[in-house]
Amino acid sequence: MSAPVRPVHAATEKLITFLYYRDLPAAMRFYEDxxxxxxxxxxxxxxxxxxxxxxxxxxxxxxxxSHRANDIKPVQICMRVADVDAWYAYIREIGPAGLREPRSNAExxxxxxxxNDPEGYQIEIQSALD
Structure with missing residues (x-):
């Protein structure tokens, strides 16, 4: 019997990470606004x-x-951006919970x-170091 042939990833159209909320309208406002x-x-x-x-x-x-919202949030959304410090200046003005100052990691x-977003999912904003 031959091994199954795996489809190529180049044919994958979208990657979606789903997060579950008790208050969907509040989450929508946060991610949109x-x-x-x-x-x-x-x-x-x-x-x-x-x-x-x-x-x-x-x-x-x-x-x-498929799931229920949970107080424990073992998922982090990470977005790679061109200017992490500009994003930090903007987000600092919004004042979300869990905000930590930018740090560089040479490794x-x-x-x-x-x-954190409104229900506690952690968001990381990062830029590549040259």
Whole structure:
């Protein structure tokens, strides 16, 4: 019997990370108004936002999705940007929970900071160090 043939990843159209919320409208306002993402696919109880050309974050109403919102958030959304310090200056003005100042990490070759969305998911904004 021959081994199965795996499809090529180049044929993958989108990568969507789904997060589950108790208050979907508050999460939507945050990702639209603060982060600046545009709603790409509206499925009613699931809202999918484009982050990169093929990378998306999906916000799901816990009452309808496959999972329930949980106080423990073992998921981090990380966005690589051109100017981490400009993003930090902007986010600092918003004042979200969990905001930490940017730090450089020579080993990882990044400069990054973190903060939390309205229900506690951590967001990391990072830039590559030259």
């Amino acid at each position: 603060v982060i600046g993402l545009a709603l790409e696919i509206d499925q009613g109880w699931s809202k999918i936002y484009r982050v990169t050309p093929n990378g998306y974050v999906g916000l799901v109403d816990e009452r309808r999705g 990882l070759k990044i400069r990054a900071f973190v903060f």
